[in-house]
Amino acid sequence: MRVCRDNRADVNGRVRWDPLDYAAHSAVQEGWGRELVARLPLRGDERVLDVGCGDGRLTAMLADRVPRGLVVGVDSSPEMVAYARAVHSRGRQSRLRFEVCPAGEIGGLGEFDVVFSNATLHWIRDQAGFFRAAACCLRAGGGLWVFGNARGNAEAVVRALFRTVRARTWRAWFASLPREWAFYEEAQYERWLAEAGFGVRRVAAVERGERFRDVAAFAGWIRTTWLPYTQRVPEELRDAFVGAVVTSYLEQCPAGPDGSVWVAMRRLELEAVRI
Template identity: 50%
Template sequence: MVWNPRDYAANSAAQLAWARELMAKLNLRGDERVLDVGCGDGKITAELARALPRGSIVGVDGSAEMLRFARAAFPRSEMANLRFQFMDARELRFAQSFDILFSNAALHWVEDHPAFLRGAAASLKPGGRLVVSCGGKGNAQDVMAAVRATLRLKPFRPFF
């Protein structure tokens, strides 16, 4: 899939809201090492970086387009504790490097969850935490309600 980072950045308010709910559960001290899997346009990764003044975060994504956008929007010269890296979520290659593996609204795009989980486990330090959210029941209910309402409109009825 080819992502358009500008469109995503402009139209991902729901994902940002879900991420903030998930981030509130992290209870960060500020010195952790965090891996953000499926970092996309980088805005959530950058927000986490700001909460880690003595820590660091690596955002990984399988989309070169999204990473180019993220690196331009959040340059290392301005956020020394933040870096972005191209990597498939099924091929995480970090050896016990992170206190937290964070992923928001991305894992439903991963085709091989066992491979992701093996890499996640290997990437976490002993006692590290896996904190993820993906397309679960209810988190897209507003969108689904709007789609259902639209499909009931007369111009769309013949097609659905």
Template identity: 40%
Template sequence: MITHTWNPDDYHRHSAAQAHWAHELIEKLALAGGERVLDLGCGEGKVTAEIAARLSSGSVLGLDLSRDMIAFSRAHLPPEWYPNLRFVEGDMLGLQFNEEFDVVFSSAALHWVADHGRVFQGISRALRPGGRVFLQMGGRGNAAPILALADEMLAEEPWNELFNGLSRRYAFYDPEEERGWLAEARLAPVRVELIEKDMAFGQLDDLAGWIRTTWHLYLDRLPEEARPAFIAGVVSRYVERYPSADGRIHVPMVRLEVEAVKPSE
């Protein structure tokens, strides 16, 4: 899996929308309190901590590929505060768990991984029979208008000479693709759907912060010294092209939610 350099503190300050959508997904879990939960792509840990707070006799393990994210989580959410919460550095493409969890959860992480089939195979092994899967990620059409503007800019001077080319795209899939991979992993789909969301920003700096902290597939391919100007250009072009009546900046998002179960044998 390709790794990116994350700034946990910066991400923590510019991920309110992701945290809100994760909270909505946690509500759908309807936790009883005694479950053992695995959070894939846990990031800086605030969502994982919310799950832990709902587990009176259970526990949650947060897994993330970023060493910096895991270090941030451990420093800001120590065991004395959350004795049922643990963080480990690891790759969701290589899960080594064997029927250890009642729930596998993931929010705003799987669109970084192209091979969902392999992830689902690992999830299936990690779950106990009857275990549940709740995943939310960017889906087909996510952030399409602003990403199209970025592609437009990169075809123009001076960006076309500075940009080293996209090595890959975000893994924004549709429900039918996900259903196929679930079936191959012997996970029974309960609900697989695209859900439209509005990501709203009050200020230009807020939009710039979201781009700066999450657009690694674009920014990593530009010289570091050119990235601020590129971000400013995307922001300026977007607000000019897509003005809003309420004075806020709205980016249309599409989230793919996957709910499934591992059949009891």
């Protein structure tokens, strides 16, 4: 499939995030992030940089784990950063702040003990540049911890999406399909990390199964996550478009007896130390 072969990313500047909608329909991303937070060997006085902080939930969780430290959450979306500041900064001002900053520019934010990133890597156009920037802002011995989408993630959803955009009802908005998010083989990540000055501890694609409680929750995830496609369609038709993608998916992968929807996913896990 093209989504697996084409490593170029072009999500362009038109993508606009709705923080409230994302906060309500990002249980999968939050679940992955909680697992990653739990893996961090924090003493409580570290300086932590959260790249792609989104609505700030995980960033606030990190701040609570470093009561004597500092956590900086950065995101390229002004809407997400404004929401994170408004919702999560209260009571944590001395150890938590949020900034609008692209992933490739984090090298100028100061020195950190940990660079953390969850569910963001595939959105970054220049991933090798991100690793170089992370190395620039990490102290020697500092750790890079990343969970992202691995190549082949949610393939059945991708197939349902492509069936939908090719249908006569929707094809007018997809004369040229947007280039997908960037996915690479594990060996490529190992090379990039080493070239950026990291000692590689773990690079692995892990098979995951994620269950949405019902069809509405699954539709919410499609609406708030697959923005390069959903935002191609006029706003007044987006719910119908999302519904068509969901219907196409359920025709091949029916909901369970309890109404839940299961999606096979692949998670990329990176752990490295700054040499």
